[in-house]
Every structure is written in structure tokens, then in C-alpha cells.
Amino acid sequence: MLVLMSDGVLETIDEVDLIEREKTLLSRISGSLEKPGDLIRRLSLGDVTSDDLADDIAGLFISRGVG
């Protein structure tokens, strides 16, 4: 799967250093996925509301697979 995300997702990670945040993001989303929605849950974004977010988050997922 190819995953494109906006930098708002990095704001949800506690590390101060940007490089560390990127590493953490990669480790959080790594592993096999049943569907793109799993990735949202893995990032703990399943139930967030606008009030919980410091920045907008956008994700675009391109996968090969079954419909």
C-alpha cells in the first residue's frame, strides 16, 4: 500500500524532534494491514474529534487488492 499523509499526523506523536517523529510514525504503521482503516486505528485516530487535533490530518491510501 502507498500511504500519503499530511503533517498533522506528526503532531499526534509526542517526540520533539521531527526525525524521531517520522521514525515513530513509520514504526507505528508498519506491519500487515487488513485494510486502510486499520492504519487509522493503529495511529489512534479512529475516534478523535476536531477538538483533539492541533492540525488537520489528511490521508490518501492506494492499495492493490480485492474490492
Added chain:
Amino acid sequence: MGLGAASFFVTPSEKPGLVRRAIERSVHHRQLQRELVETNENLARANTELSHSLRILEQDQAAGRQVQKAMFPAQSLRAGEYWFSHRILPSLYLSGDFTDYFNVDQSKVVFFLADVSGHGSSSAFATVLLKNLFARKRSDYLRRDDTTVIDPIEMLSLANSELLELHVNKYATMVVGCLDFETHQLHYSVAGHLPKPVLMTPGHSQYLAGEGMPVGLTSRGDLSTRNDHAARDLYACAHV
């Protein structure tokens, strides 16, 4: 009083100045009370007007949110073996993040994800411009054989020009790509966007290469570089 307390009271006839000052204080006190009542009434009126303005603003923002939601892809897109889907989580009513994907012919899908600087209405308006730009170039491809829309660098260059011409001090980081689902070739360009695209394969995830300037910052021509990737690497994944 019988014990002589009266001796400690000052009678008006002895200190006429005290009576005058007492009366003045009393008048001043009444005046302050009237001013306080008037100030409270003014504050209550201002509060009512503010609440009314806020309700109108919220209604405007809610309407804007619905319009923006209508601009996102209505549903996931299937293109050959590939599935495109998206998720948007705005931090305010309106989002400065935007994404879109669409078929341009029988074998190609163009997609992009943009993050406009700032939040809220002004950033959301810039996303309208980007949506319009890609729709326009798609139309040019279909009607005039103008291949700009399938060239990520050309699209970034156009986005750059149009944002600069708006003079709204808005810039955007973007990833623009074109997937040929017949030949399984993926072309994409990155304009200052973080995090970079992530390629997830079984047991391994990695950031893909890509660098360049955000669009809307400078009129320089060398904004980004083209990156090619074999789309076969996009492993099978059940669609949402």
C-alpha cells in the same frame, strides 16, 4: 447614648464641611451605581450581539464544511487492481488539507494530497483553487490532448503559479502522482511535503524518495523532481 456616646458624634452645626462631603459622597455613590447599571446593560447588549454573530459565523463555517466535503472524492475509486481511498480529519470546521483522485483515461489515475499553510477558511479557499486546477487540466487532457495533468512536475509548477498569483500569502506542500494501472507504473513528485509517501510492503515500510520546494513560495522553476516507482510493490490489501 446614656453613657455618653453622644459626645463622640460630630453635630452638623460644629463641622459643616463634613456634611457637605457626606452629601457629595452620597451623590457620587449614586452616580457610580447608575453608571454600573448602564455598563451592565451595554455589556448584556454586546454579549447578545456577539452571540448572534457567533451563531451566524458557525452556520457559515458549517455550510463551508459541507461544501468542502462535497469537493472530496465521494467514494473510493477502483482502477484495475488498485483502490484509492482517503480520510480527512479537520481540526476546525474547514480543512487546509485536501486530497483528490480521478481517472483521466482508461489506464491512468491522477492523485494528489495538499497541505495548505495555516488552518481554517483562508487555507480551505486555497484548496478550492487546487481542486479547480486539477479539474481544469483533466478537462484539457480529455478535450485537447493536453497532457499536463499526467505530469506531476508540470502540475506542481502550475499550482505554484496560481497560488502566487492569488497574493494571499498561502503556500502548500503537495504530493502529486499518476498511476498507470495497466503498466503498473507510478510517477509522483513531492513539493516540500512531510511525511514523505510511505510504501508498505509485507514486513517492511519505508519512506519513498522525494524532495522539492512547497508551491506558492517562490517563482523559481525547479520546484521538484520526478520520481518513478513500480506500482506492483503496492501489496494486496482489502478495501475498506
